[in-house]
Amino acid sequence: MTKSITFRTAKEQDLPRIVAMLSDDVLGRQRERNEHPLPESYLKAFHAITTDPNNELIIACIKNDIIGVMQITFTPYITHQGGWRATIEGVRTDASTRNKGVGTELIHWAIKRAEERKCHLVQLTTDKQRPDALRFYEKLGFKATHEGLKLKL
Amino acid sequence: MTKSITFRTAKEQDLPRIVAMLSDDVLGRQRERNEHPLPESYLKAFHAITTDPNNELIIACIKNDIIGVMQITFTPYITHQGGWRATIEGVRTDASTRNKGVGTELIHWAIKRAEERKCHLVQLTTDKQRPDALRFYEKLGFKATHEGLKLKL
Numbered sequence: 001m002t003k004s005i006t007f008r009t010a011k012e013q014d015l016p017r018i019v020a021m022l023s024d025d026v027l028g029r030q031r032e033r034n035e036h037p038l039p040e041s042y043l044k045a046f047h048a049i050t051t052d053p054n055n056e057l058i059i060a061c062i063k064n065d066i067i068g069v070m071q072i073t074f075t076p077y078i079t080h081q082g083g084w085r086a087t088i089e090g091v092r093t094d095a096s097t098r099n100k101g102v103g104t105e106l107i108h109w110a111i112k113r114a115e116e117r118k119c120h121l122v123q124l125t126t127d128k129q130r131p132d133a134l135r136f137y138e139k140l141g142f143k144a145t146h147e148g149l150k151l152k153l
Numbered sequence: 154m155t156k157s158i159t160f161r162t163a164k165e166q167d168l169p170r171i172v173a174m175l176s177d178d179v180l181g182r183q184r185e186r187n188e189h190p191l192p193e194s195y196l197k198a199f200h201a202i203t204t205d206p207n208n209e210l211i212i213a214c215i216k217n218d219i220i221g222v223m224q225i226t227f228t229p230y231i232t233h234q235g236g237w238r239a240t241i242e243g244v245r246t247d248a249s250t251r252n253k254g255v256g257t258e259l260i261h262w263a264i265k266r267a268e269e270r271k272c273h274l275v276q277l278t279t280d281k282q283r284p285d286a287l288r289f290y291e292k293l294g295f296k297a298t299h300e301g302l303k304l305k306l
Binding site: 015018019022028031032033039041042043044045046048049052054055057069071073075076077078079080081082083084087089090111114115119120121122123124125126127128129134137138140141142143144145146147148149150151152153 | 168171172175181184185186192194195196197198199201202205207208210222224226228229230231232233234235236237240242243264267268272273274275276277278279280281282287290291293294295296297298299300301302303304305306
């Protein structure tokens with residue numbers, strides 16, 4: 001099945017489907033607003049992301065169906081001799097296709113893209129409430145060397 | 154002492170001092186090149202950071218002495234209803250001023266700046282080899298809710 005997956009940059013008309021996927025999750029359902037029409041804040045963020053050369057909102061599709069989403073941010077740092085990093089965030093796959101390799105394909109795609117962008121590191125944080133996600137990323141070669149700290153404003 | 158600390162955006166001529174601070178550390182010394190002249194990669198990263206409206210390289214000074222540095226990245230996400238986040242990275246204070254509140258002042262400054270930029274979250278990762286850093290951030294209100302995963306390319 002995973003052979004037929006294609007990847008592309010998200011378009012504005014994909015946004016309701018993206019928000020629906022982000023909401024269809026124990027944590028997502030508490031913090032998203034999957035409404036019609038979508039709250040304006042989603043559109044504003046979409047435009048901020050897609051007009052920024054260092055941010056990419058990527059969707060995975062099978063034929064015309066959107067089955068996965070993630071955001072990749074490329075950041076230049078002074079540390080590591082001025083090295084660029086790729087940060088992956090907001091990874092979600094459609095519930096119906098879960099455990100069929102879509103997530104793996106998404107992350108492999110992100111790693112390849114990070115290499116193209118000459119990053120020396122790919123990074124992400126995963127909620128400690130998602131032990132399956134931690135195992136998933138470790139299987140892909142990520143090391144949980146850091147604590148991920150958050151401060152809500 | 155901390156009352157006389159000022160904060161400003163870093164200038165190109167501050168770069169050797171910044172790299173010296175980043176290098177003066179158990180982990181930093183293994184990965185930085187504190188040479189004269191500085192490797193070109195530091196200058197390239199400096200210009201990529203300072204020309205990007207979503208990245209700020211901030212230094213803390215006492216009079217004309219640079220005693221601290223950090224980078225703040227502002228990122229729009231679709232998640233959390235299209236919320237912006239501030240990510241703090243590369244925090245370092247001068248060895249001679251350590252444990253005198255400079256680090257606390259830096260992070261307080263970053264939090265205030267994140268509020269100005271309408272972020273809903275301030276985040277950072279800290280190496281599990283730095284237990285003191287973890288305690289420092291927790292004391293400032295950060296919660297270690299996430300695992301910080303890294304994949305070297």
